[in-house]
Amino acid sequence: RLFEAVESALRQSKGLVTAVFKEKIKDEAELVLSANWTCPNDNFSFPEMEPRLFSFNSPYGACPTCNGLGKTDLFLDTICPDCQGKRLKPEALSVRIRGKNIQEVTAMSILNAYEFFVEYEDKMRERDKKIASNVVKEITDRLIFLLEVGLDYLTMDREAETLSGGEAQRIRLASQIGSKLSGTLYVLDEPTIGLHERDTDRLIKTLKSLKDLGNTVIVVEHDEETIFASDFLVDLGPEAGKHGGEVVAIGPLCDLLSEARETEKLLKGHSPGTSKSATLEYLSRKRKIEIPQRRKKTTETIRIIGATANNLKNLNAEFPLRKFVCITGVSGSGKSTLLHDVLYKNLNRIKSRININGPLENASKVLGAEYIDKIVMVDQSPIGRSPRSNPATYTGIFTHIRDFYASLPEAKERGYSHSRFSFNVPGGRCEACQGAGFNVIEMHFLPAVTVECDVCRGRRFNRETLEVKHKKKNISEVLKMPVAEAKEFFDGIYMITDKLKVLEEVGLGYLELGQSATTLSGGEAQRIKLARELVGPLGKRALYILDEPTVGLHYQDIEMLLKVLNKLVEKGNSVIVIEHNMHVIKCADYIVDLGPEGGEKGGKLVASGTPEDVAKEPKSQTGKYLKKYLK
Numbered sequence: 001r002l003f004e005a006v007e008s009a010l011r012q013s014k015g016l017v018t019a020v021f022k023e024k025i026k027d028e029a030e031l032v033l034s035a036n037w038t039c040p041n042d043n044f045s046f047p048e049m050e051p052r053l054f055s056f057n058s059p060y061g062a063c064p065t066c067n068g069l070g071k072t073d074l075f076l077d078t079i080c081p082d083c084q085g086k087r088l089k090p091e092a093l094s095v096r097i098r099g100k101n102i103q104e105v106t107a108m109s110i111l112n113a114y115e116f117f118v119e120y121e122d123k124m125r126e127r128d129k130k131i132a133s134n135v136v137k138e139i140t141d142r143l144i145f146l147l148e149v150g151l152d153y154l155t156m157d158r159e160a161e162t163l164s165g166g167e168a169q170r171i172r173l174a175s176q177i178g179s180k181l182s183g184t185l186y187v188l189d190e191p192t193i194g195l196h197e198r199d200t201d202r203l204i205k206t207l208k209s210l211k212d213l214g215n216t217v218i219v220v221e222h223d224e225e226t227i228f229a230s231d232f233l234v235d236l237g238p239e240a241g242k243h244g245g246e247v248v249a250i251g252p253l254c255d256l257l258s259e260a261r262e263t264e265k266l267l268k269g270h271s272p273g274t275s276k277s278a279t280l281e282y283l284s285r286k287r288k289i290e291i292p293q294r295r296k297k298t299t300e301t302i303r304i305i306g307a308t309a310n311n312l313k314n315l316n317a318e319f320p321l322r323k324f325v326c327i328t329g330v331s332g333s334g335k336s337t338l339l340h341d342v343l344y345k346n347l348n349r350i351k352s353r354i355n356i357n358g359p360l361e362n363a364s365k366v367l368g369a370e371y372i373d374k375i376v377m378v379d380q381s382p383i384g385r386s387p388r389s390n391p392a393t394y395t396g397i398f399t400h401i402r403d404f405y406a407s408l409p410e411a412k413e414r415g416y417s418h419s420r421f422s423f424n425v426p427g428g429r430c431e432a433c434q435g436a437g438f439n440v441i442e443m444h445f446l447p448a449v450t451v452e453c454d455v456c457r458g459r460r461f462n463r464e465t466l467e468v469k470h471k472k473k474n475i476s477e478v479l480k481m482p483v484a485e486a487k488e489f490f491d492g493i494y495m496i497t498d499k500l501k502v503l504e505e506v507g508l509g510y511l512e513l514g515q516s517a518t519t520l521s522g523g524e525a526q527r528i529k530l531a532r533e534l535v536g537p538l539g540k541r542a543l544y545i546l547d548e549p550t551v552g553l554h555y556q557d558i559e560m561l562l563k564v565l566n567k568l569v570e571k572g573n574s575v576i577v578i579e580h581n582m583h584v585i586k587c588a589d590y591i592v593d594l595g596p597e598g599g600e601k602g603g604k605l606v607a608s609g610t611p612e613d614v615a616k617e618p619k620s621q622t623g624k625y626l627k628k629y630l631k
Contacts, residue, residue, distance in 0.1 A: 015034055047091055053089075053091065053092050054088065054095075056068030056069075063080060063086070063089055065080050066087070068087045069087065070083065070085040071085070087103070088102070088103060098116070103157075106156040106157040107156070110143055110151055110152050110153070110155075111599065111601075112600065113143055113156055114144065117136055117139050118140060141178065142174075145174040146174045148205065148206045149171075149177075150195055151167065151170055151331075152597070152598055153599030153602065154167065155599075167194065169188065169189070173186075173191065173206065177206060177209065181213070183215065185215070185216045186215060188218070188221075191207075192221060193548075193551055194580070195331055196329065196580050197225065197582060198330055199330060200223060201225070207229075208229070222552070222553060222554055222555075224582075224583075227279075227283065230253055231252060231253065232252055233250070233251065233252075233279075234247060234249075234250050235250070235279045237276060237277060238277075238278065239509075240509065241510025241511070257284055260284035278554070279554070282556075287555070289555065289559050291630070294589055295322070295323050295324075299321050299322045300321045300322075300371040301319060302319045302321065302369070303318050303365070303366070303368055304318075304342055304365075304366055305365040305367070307338060307342045309337045309342055309363075310337040310603070311332075311334050311337070311599060311602050312338060312342070312603040313603045315604065317592050317605055319343070319576060321372065321574040322572060322573070323569060324575045325577070325590045326577055326585050326588040326590075326591050326592070327579070327594065328585055328591055328594070328614075328622040329593055329594035329595045329622065330597060330598050332602055333595045333598050333602035333603065336578060338592075339545060339547065339576065342361070342362050343366070343576070344377060346360050351369060351372070351374065351375060372541050373541040375542075375543045376542055376543070376545065379529075379547055380523060380526045380551070382517055382520070387436065387438075387518050388424065388436065389516070391508070391512075391513060391515060391517075391520075394517070395502075395503065395535055397499045397500065397503075397513070398513070399418075400495045401490075401496060401513075402418040402421040404490070406420065410467070410468045410469070414464070414468070416428070421465065421468075423435030423436075430456035433453035433455070433460070435460050437452070437453055437458040437460040438453055461475060471489065480513075480514060481513055482511060483504055483510070483511055483513065484509035484510070486500055486513055487501060487504060502564075505560055505564055506534075506560060506564050507553065507556070522552075523549070523550075523553065526546065526549055526551075530544075530546075530564060533568075534567070542574070543573070543575075543576065547577070547578045548577075548580065549561060549577060549579070550579065550584055561584075569589075582625060585611060585629075586629045586630055592605070593608065593614050593622045595620065595621055606622075607622075
C-alpha cells in the first residue's frame with residue numbers, strides 16, 4: 001500500500017515526494033525526495049553516469065575552465081582555480097569508491113592502486129560482484145602487467161613527457177603483454193635503462209613470458225643478466241664506427257660461451273667468430289673489470305640533513321669528498337631527487353651566493369660546501385640544439401685545428417687567418433648554405449626537408465678554402481674523420497692529439513669530429529661533456545655529478561669511463577654518480593644506497609659505506625646482487 005501511494009504521488013508531482021517522519025507528537029521531520037537526476041531544493045542536476053563523464057579528454061567530463069588540462073597557463077604552470085588541477089568537473093569528482101574519487105585513485109602509485117582494487121574486490125558484496133567483478137579484474141590484470149615490468153613506483157596520472165625513455169618503453173611492453181598475442185616479433189632497444197638488478201630480473205621474466213606465448217623477442221642490450229638470460233646471441237664489432245659492422249659471434253649463447261672458455265682455442269685462433277668478440281671475452285671472464293684499490297684515507301664530507309623532496313623521508317646522508325661515490329637503489333627509490341633536487345640545487349645556490357640567507361630547498365641543512373670550489377653537472381642533455389654544433393666545436397678542438405690550417409704555408413701565402421676555416425662566419429664558408437652543408441626547404445603542411453647544398457656538396461667551405469691541405473686532406477675532410485683516425489692524422493701536433501686522446505679515452509673514438517650534435521645519443525653527449533672537462537687544465541676541489549653515465553655502454557667502454565672518472569678523483573676532485581651497473585658500483589670507494597623499495601616505500605637510507613659494507617646489509621637490494629661481483 002505504501003509503495004503504491006508513493007508511486008501515485010511521484011506521478012502526480014512529476015518526480016517529487018515529501019516524506020514526513022513522525023516519531024513523537026511534537027517532533028516532525030520532512031525530507032523532500034526526487035526521482036529525477038536533480039536536487040529538489042536548488043534544482044542542481046546530475047548528469048547520467050557514463051564513461052565519458054570521467055574523461056578529461058571529453059568535453060562532457062573535462063573541467064570547462066581549463067578544458068581538462070588542470071592548468072590555465074601551461075607555460076607558467078598555473079593551476080586551474082576551479083578544479084585545482086584535478087582536470088574534471090565537480091560532478092565526476094563527487095562519485096566515489098571506498099571514499100576516493102577517480103582523481104584520487106589515479107594519483108596513487110601503481111602498487112598502491114593494485115592493493116586498493118584487490119582490497120575492494122575482496123570486500124565486494126555478491127550483488128556488486130555480479131555487476132563489477134569483470135571490470136575490476138581488467139583493472140587489476142593491467143596493473144599486474146605494469147608491476148611485472150618494474151613500474152610499481154609510478155603514479156597513474158604521471159605526465160607522459162616526464163617519463164624516461166626506459167619507462168615509456170616498459171609501459172608499451174606491459175600493454176603488449178596484456179594483449180596476449182602470439183606469433184609476433186617484438187624488438188626492444190635497451191629496455192633495462194634505469195633499472196636496478198632486482199627490476200631487471202622482473203623484466204627478464206616478462207620477456208620470457210612473451211616468448212612462452214609463441215612470440216619472438218629481439219633485444220639490443222648491454223646488461224649482463226639480460227644477455228645471460230638470452231637463448232641466441234648476435235655480437236657486432238669488432239670495434240665501433242667504421243671499424244665495426246661485422247658479425248663477430250653468432251649462435252646459441254651456451255655454445256658460444258663454451259667455445260670462448262676454451263682458452264687455447266681462442267689464443268690459437270681456432271675459433272673464428274669468437275676470437276674477435278670482446279663481449280664473449282667479458283662474459284666468459286677472460287677479461288674483467290678489475291676492482292681498484294679502495295681510497296681509505298679519511299677526507300672532508302658533504303652532509304645533507306633532513307632531505308624531504310618527493311619521496312625522501314627526512315633523509316640524512318653523507319658524501320665523502322676526493323672519492324668516487326655511487327648513489328644506488330631500486331627504480332623510484334629517490335636517487336635522482338637526492339642528487340639533483342637536494343644536493344646539486346643547494347650546493348649550486350650556496351656556491352653562486354644566490355639568496356644565501358634564504359631557506360634551503362627540500363633540506364634542513366647542507367654542510368661542507370666550503371670544501372669544494374665548483375660543481376659540474378655532466379648530464380645527458382644535448383651539447384647543442386643546432387646542427388652546427390659538433391664534438392670538435394664543443395670540446396674546443398676545432399679552434400686548434402683551424403689555427404693549424406691557418407699556419408700551413410699555402411694558407412700564409414694566401415693571407416688566410418684562422419677565421420677563414422670557420423663555417424660560422426663569412427669568408428671561407430660556402431655562402432650558398434652559410435656553412436651548414438645543407439639547405440632547409442620549408443614544406444606547406446609537412447615538416448621541413450634538409451637538402452644537401454648543390455654548391456659545396458655538403459663540404460661547408462668554398463673552393464678556395466678547400467684548396468689548403470695537410471697530408472692531402474682539406475678541413476672539410478678532417479671534420480668527417482672519426483676521432484681515432486684524426487688522432488693518427490695529426491700525430492705530433494700535441495695541442496690537437498692530446499684532446500683527441502681524451503675523446504678516445506671516454507669511448508668516443510668512433511665519432512666523426514663534425515658529427516651534428518642533434519644526432520648524438522644522451523650517453524654520447526654526456527661523455528663529450530666529460531671530455532671537455534678533461535681537455536682543459538684540471539683544477540682541484542671540483543665536484544662532478546653524473547646520472548647513469550653507463551647508459552648505452554659496452555664493457556670495454558665502461559672500463560674506459562672508469563679510468564677517466566678515477567683520473568678526476570686522483571687529481572683531487574670528487575665524483576658522485578647515480579648508477580645501476582654492478583661493475584661500476586663494485587669499483588666505487590663509497591656507496592649511498594636508498595630504498596628499500598620505490599615510490600612511497602622508498603626514500604630512506606638503507607645502507608652506506610664501501611661496496612663490501614653494503615653487500616653485508618640484509619635489507620639492501622643492491623647488496624644482495626653486489627655480492628657475486630665482489631668475489
